[in-house]
Amino acid sequence: MALLLKDGEAVCDPWAMCGDDDTALPDGPAIVSLERWHRDRSLLSARNAPLGVRMKSHQLADEIAGDLDRFGLVVLEFPKFRDGRPFSTARALREHHGFTGEIRACGHVIPDQYQFLIRTGFNSVEVASSAKMDSWKLALHEITIAYQGGILDEAPLSMLRRKLEFGSATKR
Amino acid sequence: MACQSSAVHAGIYHYDELDRRFLAERVAQFRRQVARRLAGELSEEEFRPLRLMNGLYLQLHAYMLRIAIPYGVLGSHQLRQLALIGRRYDRGYGHFTTRQNLQFNWIKLVDVPDILTELAGVDMHSIQTSGNCIRNVTTDQFAGAAADEIVDPRVYAEIMRQWSTLHPEFTFLPRKFKIAITGSPCDRAAVAIHDVGLRAKLGADGAIGFAVLVGGGLGRSPFLAKPLREWVAEPDLLAYLEAILRVYNQYGRRDNIYKARIKILVHEIGIEAMRAQVEAEFERINGPRYRLDAAIVASIRSHFAPPPFTAQHERSGGFERECASDPDFARWTRVNVTTHKQPDYVSVTVSLKPSGGIPGDVTSGQMEAMADLADRFSFGELRVSHEQNLVLAHVRRDDLYLLWQELGRHCLDTANAGLVSDIIACPGLDYCALANARAIPLAREISLRFADIDRQHRIGELKIKMSGCINACGHHHVGHIGILGVDKQGIEYYQITIGGDASENPALGQVIGPAVGYGEVVGLIERLIELYLERREAGERFIDTVARIGIRPFKEKVYGAAA
Numbered sequence: 041m042a043l044l045l046k047d048g049e050a051v052c053d054p055w056a057m058c059g060d061d062d063t064a065l066p067d068g069p070a071i072v073s074l075e076r077w078h079r080d081r082s083l084l085s086a087r088n089a090p091l092g093v094r095m096k097s098h099q100l101a102d103e104i105a106g107d108l109d110r111f112g113l114v115v116l117e118f119p120k121f122r123d124g125r126p127f128s129t130a131r132a133l134r135e136h137h138g139f140t141g142e143i144r145a146c147g148h149v150i151p152d153q154y155q156f157l158i159r160t161g162f163n164s165v166e167v168a169s170s171a172k173m174d175s176w177k178l179a180l181h182e183i184t185i186a187y188q189g190g191i192l193d194e195a196p197l198s199m200l201r202r203k204l205e206f207g208s209a210t211k212r
Numbered sequence: 213m214a215c216q217s218s219a220v221h222a223g224i225y226h227y228d229e230l231d232r233r234f235l236a237e238r239v240a241q242f243r244r245q246v247a248r249r250l251a252g253e254l255s256e257e258e259f260r261p262l263r264l265m266n267g268l269y270l271q272l273h274a275y276m277l278r279i280a281i282p283y284g285v286l287g288s289h290q291l292r293q294l295a296l297i298g299r300r301y302d303r304g305y306g307h308f309t310t311r312q313n314l315q316f317n318w319i320k321l322v323d324v325p326d327i328l329t330e331l332a333g334v335d336m337h338s339i340q341t342s343g344n345c346i347r348n349v350t351t352d353q354f355a356g357a358a359a360d361e362i363v364d365p366r367v368y369a370e371i372m373r374q375w376s377t378l379h380p381e382f383t384f385l386p387r388k389f390k391i392a393i394t395g396s397p398c399d400r401a402a403v404a405i406h407d408v409g410l411r412a413k414l415g416a417d418g419a420i421g422f423a424v425l426v427g428g429g430l431g432r433s434p435f436l437a438k439p440l441r442e443w444v445a446e447p448d449l450l451a452y453l454e455a456i457l458r459v460y461n462q463y464g465r466r467d468n469i470y471k472a473r474i475k476i477l478v479h480e481i482g483i484e485a486m487r488a489q490v491e492a493e494f495e496r497i498n499g500p501r502y503r504l505d506a507a508i509v510a511s512i513r514s515h516f517a518p519p520p521f522t523a524q525h526e527r528s529g530g531f532e533r534e535c536a537s538d539p540d541f542a543r544w545t546r547v548n549v550t551t552h553k554q555p556d557y558v559s560v561t562v563s564l565k566p567s568g569g570i571p572g573d574v575t576s577g578q579m580e581a582m583a584d585l586a587d588r589f590s591f592g593e594l595r596v597s598h599e600q601n602l603v604l605a606h607v608r609r610d611d612l613y614l615l616w617q618e619l620g621r622h623c624l625d626t627a628n629a630g631l632v633s634d635i636i637a638c639p640g641l642d643y644c645a646l647a648n649a650r651a652i653p654l655a656r657e658i659s660l661r662f663a664d665i666d667r668q669h670r671i672g673e674l675k676i677k678m679s680g681c682i683n684a685c686g687h688h689h690v691g692h693i694g695i696l697g698v699d700k701q702g703i704e705y706y707q708i709t710i711g712g713d714a715s716e717n718p719a720l721g722q723v724i725g726p727a728v729g730y731g732e733v734v735g736l737i738e739r740l741i742e743l744y745l746e747r748r749e750a751g752e753r754f755i756d757t758v759a760r761i762g763i764r765p766f767k768e769k770v771y772g773a774a775a
Binding site: 121127129150156178 | 230231233241244261374378450458462497501502
């Protein structure tokens with residue numbers, strides 16, 4: 041069982057992850073893989089309930105750029121925490137494609153990446169239920185200075201260094 | 213801080229309250245991580261990436277801590293602190309590396325948080341000296357001083373240091389990423405062997421811009437960097453780097469760590485495809501959000517203002533008299549002294565390669581002596597060169613004799629900069645967990661064989677670079693003579709290349725024949741040099757002769773005509 045974190049707190053997850061078989065989707069918000077989206081696009085487009093898509097780390101932002109208005113959620117999978125591609129995917133979704141829905145990290149992520157996730161455009165993280173919540177909470181506020189622009193900064197890169205404000209800014 | 217008063221004119225980036233707060237937070241974070249590790253809450257596997265992000269390696273015998281010396285520039289107070297750390301937490305010495313950093317080789321894990329606190333006290337750290345992130349940016353050891361300099365690269369190296377520090381998108385790259393920058397046509401930063409090489413230059417209107425090279429690197433597949441763009445204007449520098457890094461982060465190989473550097477991506481897709489992708493990305497992100505504001509550049513530049521040089525209206529003639537009366541001094545000035553922008557000043561290379569010594573090793577006592585000499589003679593500032601020497605960048609010509617005498621008291625006056633005993637060597641099998649062969653003892657033997665300093669001067673410029681394994685930390689591919697240690701069924705062998713060059717005319721050396729045993733290397737080098745001395749024409753350096761006559765005569769000299 042996984043926990044969903046937002047702003048360092050465990051929250052209820054309204055989304056259901058669906059498999060790649062032909063099983064009908066639940067009535068509520070549902071997540072499908074990119075493969076299933078490609079396969080069942082017309083069927084899934086006809087749904088009224090919110091739809092999310094789950095992408096592997098080698099599946100990059102441009103692959104769903106044209107379909108983003110269909111999705112309320114994009115889930116980006118880290119096969120291992122050292123695979124940093126989803127950081128670029130999230131940032132591209134926000135900056136190049138103007139995606140304003142939820143971007144969620146899942147798979148192997150570690151607390152030390154929490155700020156990086158938020159600063160590249162993620163707003164929720166799926167962690168194992170055994171995860172140490174203290175570590176995640178702490179990670180959010182351990183470092184309060186950033187030396188480069190992140191996704192949360194409205195202003196241009198006028199300063200290399202700025203104080204970070206996490207919390208409200210992550211509630212997109 | 214009182215200890216910083218002596219380095220007030222040092223050309224270092226002076227921290228402010230925000231920089232210090234960042235560093236204090238980062239140290240506190242690592243202190244908690246170490247406590248969790250020592251308490252058994254973190255396994256070594258979980259701890260490994262955390263310690264690597266703080267420059268802490270587990271080597272053959274102990275932990276090694278690699279401390280960042282941003283673009284190789286140090287204030288005297290910082291070097292004193294390194295001396296203190298060496299004495300208190302290590303064995304009384306440290307080791308300067310080809311990455312312009314300092315390594316302590318005998319560190320205890322439990323001490324590391326305290327060491328990082330001591331470092332933070334002088335605005336230093338070990339962040340991003342390891343891990344698959346953007347590493348310490350390196351540059352010309354004579355930056356801000358060299359007579360041939362067009363643009364001061366320290367300004368941009370510092371901007372890149374800040375921009376890359378805990379970059380949220382580029383801290384989990386396929387592999388490490390090294391950037392080097394030069395601001396002189398004469399490339400002393402070896403930019404062509406870095407993932408990204410920058411050559412700062414001036415446009416027709418006097419504006420600053422950069423030629424960008426990409427995909428250089430040594431290791432098991434050596435490549436010289438290829439030109440990516442002739443001109444990136446200063447305001448676009450960070451946006452352009454973001455574009456390169458984003459392409460690399462998304463498309464660099466992650467299936468094989470030996471093929472994960474950007475050089476392999478560039479090699480596999482070709483420079484044209486790489487350029488097209490970077491340009492497309494640059495086009496998309498090149499908005500005001502990423503523009504490097506002229507005000508930021510000006511504010512960073514103010515940290516590197518020239519020190520208060522004293523102008524001399526007439527030459528005292530002292531230097532010339534001292535050279536005439538003391539041939540040892542004159543000999544030292546011929547190779548260890550470099551022309552300065554200010555005619556009354558010079559830059560001094562302080563050799564860390566005494567006869568039979570360990571390249572790059574310095575005792576805490578020598579560090580303190582160098583800090584004092586920097587205060588007396590060079591505005592409290594020092595540099596570390598990628599050739600593993602120290603530099604006093606701004607020394608009055610009239611002070612040289614006194615400085616040289618003082619250096620002599622600490623065995624720091626070896627007159628061999630750029631000569632055969634000024635050897636680059638990695639730590640090799642004496643320390644490193646990756647090494648196949650020893651490098652340090654061999655460097656010492658070569659140095660001892662050529663101990664006659666007059667003979668070294670007769671041989672002239674000759675750069676020997678040695679690595680104890682294929683990872684090439686000792687830059688052997690670009691050595692005029694390169695030595696690579698290999699392992700053959702548990703026995704150390706050494707493969708020799710010649711004709712490599714790390715300068716503005718970069719070249720990879722060519723293998724001259726089968727690898728030889730440890731005991732044969734010194735004799736082999738002796739024969740290479742013999743042939744060079746027989747065949748050289750007036751004014752030719754070793755590599756010039758290699759370029760003119762090719763490697764065959766050298767090969768025959770070493771292996772016999774049948775080779």
